[in-house]
Amino acid sequence: MPYEIPAPMLAKAAATVPDPAKTPGGLLYEPKWDGFRGLISWDGESVEIGSRGAKPLTRYFPELVEAIPSLLPGPCLLDGEIVVATGPEGAQRLDWEALSQRIHPAASRVARLAAETPAMFIAFDLLAEGDDDLLSTPFEDRRERLERLLADAPHPLHLTRTTRDRDAAVRWLAEFEGAGLDGVVAKPLAQPYAPGKRTLIKIKHARTADVVALGYRIHKSGSGVGSLLVGLYGADGTLRQVGGVAAWTDVRRQELVTELAPLVERDEAGDAITGEGERSRFSGAKDVSFVRLRPERVLEVRYDQLEGARFRHTVQFERWRPDRDARSCTYDQLDTVAGYDLADVLA
Structure with missing residues (x-):
């Protein structure tokens, strides 16, 4: 058996x-x-x-x-x-x-x-x-x-x-x-x-996390992937945006558009569906819209630390993870840092 x-x-x-x-x-x-x-x-x-x-x-x-x-x-x-x-x-x-x-x-x-x-x-x-x-x-x-x-x-x-x-x-x-x-x-x-x-x-050797590709923003040149938005599943099962991956070469930006095309969410007319990215006080009037992807593709990223429920800085692409299931990408894989009183540091 x-x-x-x-x-x-x-x-x-x-x-x-x-x-x-x-x-x-x-x-x-x-x-x-x-x-x-x-x-x-x-x-x-x-x-x-x-x-x-x-x-x-x-x-x-x-x-x-x-x-x-x-x-x-x-x-x-x-x-x-x-x-x-x-x-x-x-x-x-x-x-x-x-x-x-x-x-x-x-x-x-x-x-x-x-x-x-x-x-x-x-x-x-x-x-x-x-x-x-x-x-x-x-x-x-x-x-x-x-x-x-x-x-x-x-x-x-x-x-x-x-x-x-x-x-x-x-x-x-x-x-x-x-x-x-x-x-x-x-x-x-x-x-x-x-x-x-x-x-x-x-x-x-470094902090890494497996995250889900949520969507991408078009590069400021108007062509190719400028940044890839990534997310993690919370304890309530909600997929939350946690940061972005950037720093692609010109060639790679164009390749990513082709690679991600099968995952692009589209409306009945066949047009790509866009979402509104999270704003901060630093984004101002900047366009934060992005092309939405079906949350199926997993990638491993390097990060330095969390700030709240998001990565503190832009994370670095490490590799694709074709062996991982997107639903397994949760917050509990992340390294958590024990609290420490700032007064003790200053003292």
């Missing part, structure tokens, strides 16, 4: 690697792999790959579907990361662009890329083994069972490395970036698996 694939356990951002002594039961540190989150189910008959969003990944990685049955000793449900590595031997690194191209509607292209840029799966948790449901089992025990299960697993199935040494985790944060990894994850050893909950801790 196929396993029921749960929503993956998530992480909240932190500025520094946390102290294990401050967490009951201690912490286990892992490298943070830069790929697509994947939950692989092998029930003895078929392989399914669930994702962080609503989009199953099974059809996009046929090489993993074909390899997994022969690499696992028995039915199980694994949590981990799908990654692609490129570069010469001895100097390989994770390649996000190659990975993102794997999400393609054409079966022929999927098959070609599976051969040209094959993926591998980095396992870091075990949610079920045989008839044993392990969701309520402490992570320390799940990890021990995962190590036994994958003790002899060959490429493209890998077991992520771990450490209980905070100093080693801090070193990984600096060193592993050179291989394309983007941080460290700290996991409470005593914790059960919590689907959809942000109970893990991620430490990245």
